[in-house]
Amino acid sequence: MSKPNVAIVGATGVVGSIMRNLLAEDRDRWGKISLLASPRSAGKELKVGDETIVVQALSAEAFDGVDIAHFDLPDEVSAEWVPVAAAKGVVVIDKSAHFRMDPDVPLVCPESNPQDVSHRPKNIIANANCTTLALIPSLAALNEAFGLKEMRVASYQAASGSGKEGLEALYEQAGKVAGLTGLGTVGHEVREVLGEDFNAPFGAPLVMNVVPKVGGWKDGGWTSEELKVRNESRKILGLPDLAVSSTCVRVPVAIGHSQAVNATFAKDVTVEAAHEVLRNAPGVDVVDDPENMVFPMPIDSVGAKGTQIGRIRQSLDFPRSLDFFVVADNIMKGAAENSHQTAVLVAQELAKK
Template sequence: MSRKLNVAIVGATGVVGSIMRRLLAEERDKWGEIRLIASPRSAGKVLNVGDEAITVQAIGPDVFAGIDIAHFDLPDEVSAEWVPVAAAAGAVVIDKSAHFRMDPEVPLVCREANPEAARIRPKGIIANANCTTLALIPTLAALNEAFGLVSMSVASYQAASGSGKEGLEALYAQVDKTAGIERIGTDHGDVRAVLGAEYDTPFGAPLALNVVPKVGGWKDGGWTSEELKVRNESRKILGLPELKVASTCVRVPVAVGHSQAVHATFANEVSVEAAHRVLDAAEGVDLVDDPANGVYPMPIDSVGKHGTQVGRVRQSIDFPNSLEFFVVGDNLMKGAALNSIETAELVRQELEANA
C-alpha cells in the first residue's frame, strides 16, 4: 500500500481510550495519522500516544475526513448518532457500544473465533462484543471446535470498572468509607449506615463489602441486559444460533477483571486432559490450572494481560460430556481496547492486501 492507514480513537479521554492510546503506541509504525476525538468539553486537551503529543478534537461531522479506521468507545445513544457519520465519511468503524451488535448487517468479531467475519461489513461497521462475552469467547471457541458446544450456564463476577471511570471512583469511595469499620458483628446494617448516600451509585446498591446481582438494565422475565448479551452475543460470534445459554451476572467489589464460572456441555465426549491440550494450544488463552499448588485464575492477576485465563477445569460429576471451569479476563483490555485493536489489524491487513 502506498500509504499507512489513518486511525481515530473516538472517546479518547476515557479509561478504555487511555489503554487504546498505549496499545497504538506499541505498534506506532503500522499506522499513519492518529486522531483523538472526544466530546466538545474535552476538545483542546493534549494527550500522549507514546512520545507523540496529540490535541483532542471535538466530535463533529467533518472530523472523520481522511480516517480509514475509527475506534468508537461511546455510550450507546452517542454511537447510534455518530457511527453512521464516520462510516459515511469512508472509515471502517469498530464500535464498542451495544447498539449495533445484533444488527444482522454488522459483524460481531472476536479474532480467536470468527476473524473472517470482519471482511463482511455492508454498513462499514464492525461491532465489538460486550466485555463479559469477550472474556469467555477464546476459551469457548477452542472447546467448541474440538468437542462441539451444546449448552452452557454462566455465573459472572464483574468488576466495578465495567461501569467505567464512574464505577471505579464509586468503589474506591465506598472502600475508603468502610475502612474505619471496626467490626460488622451481627448487625448487617452497619455497612449500610456507614455508606449512607453511596446507594446512589452506578451499581444501584453499595458494592464495598457486598455483591450486587444486577448488571445492566432490567428486561422481560427478570433478566438483565448483561445476561442477555452473554447469550445473544455468544451465539452470534460462535455461529451457534441454537446454543442453550443460562447466565447470571453479578457485580463484585473488584477494580478490574471479570470472572466467570462456567458449566459447559458438549456434543462429543470430553475429558480434563483433552480440554487441557486444546486450551494450552488455543490462541488468546492462558491455561492457569494447578490448584494443588494454588495456581488458578484470579482477576488480580489478569490486569493488563492480553490473554484470557482459564483454570479449575473439572469433569462434571452428574452431567455427561460436560466440564466446569473458571475464566478471567481484563475487561478493559481484551474486553474492550485489545479486541478493537486486534479487529483493526484484521482490517488493516485486508485493506493493504487489496490495495
C-alpha cells in the first residue's frame, strides 16, 4: 500500500505535542497527517515540522481515510471513541488504561513483544502505563537471558504523570514555599503556607514531600498504579505467573519516572553478565559508573526516547537476584515514543499487503 495516513487524537495535549514532533522527524514514512481534538480546539493551527495543520473536532467522519490513529484521551473518552475508529478500519494505538487488559487487545512494548502488533482482532493495540514502560526494555532483555521469576519494585514518579494539572501544581507549590527555612518546622510551615487547596491533585502537598499513593485505591490497600505494574508486566512479558510486588510513590520531580528494582531469575546471574546483555538490548542505555557518580537520574532522562539503567548490583541476601535502578521520560518513552514505535511496526506490516 501507499504511505499510511496517520491521525493524532488529543493532538493539543502535552503528549500530542511530542507525537507531532516524532511524526515530523519521521515524516517520509507517513502520508497525510490529521490532528483531532475536542470541539473547543477545532480550528486551531498546529505545526508538524514545517507543515501547518488545522485541528479537526473528534467525529466518526474524521477517521475517513485514516490508517493508523494515536489516541491520547481520558479512559472514558477512549472507551467511547476507540471502537468508532477501529470499526472504520483504523488501527488504533490507545494510551488509555481502558483496553490494556482486554485479552483481544495486544499490549505492546516493541522492545519486548513486537510480534503482538499483528494479533489485533479488535483493530486496537494498547500502550502500557508509563511506569511499566520504564521497566520493560531492561526486564525483557534480562528475562530472555536469565528467566525472570519475580520482582519487587518501588517507583518514584514525576508530577507530570498526573498530566498538565500535576506539573502546574508542582510549580505553583514550589513558588509558594520558596524562602521557607528552619529545621523541624518546615513540614508544618509547608502545610500552613499551602493550605488544604494544595492537596490536589496528589492528595497531599508534593513540594518538599513524597506521596505514597499514585492512582486510585483498590482492594487490599493497593493502588491502581501498583496493580498496573504487576498486571501489565505479566501480559507484555508473557509471564502470567510472574510474582510482582510494587509500591508507587509520587515525588517532586517534573518529568522522569524512576524505579528501584529487585529481580530474581531462574538462572544464575552476575553483574558482568547483566551488563553484557543490557548493552545489546534495544531501547536500553546502561548508565552505570557509580564511583564517578554516573547513574540514571530523571533530570538526565528528559527527552530521551529510551530507558536508562544503572546501580546494577548482586543482591546480598537473595540468590540469583539483581538490584538496579531504571529511569525513563514518562511522557516520551512512557507515552509518545512507545506509541510511535508501535505505529512503525504496523506501517511495516501494512506495506507488505
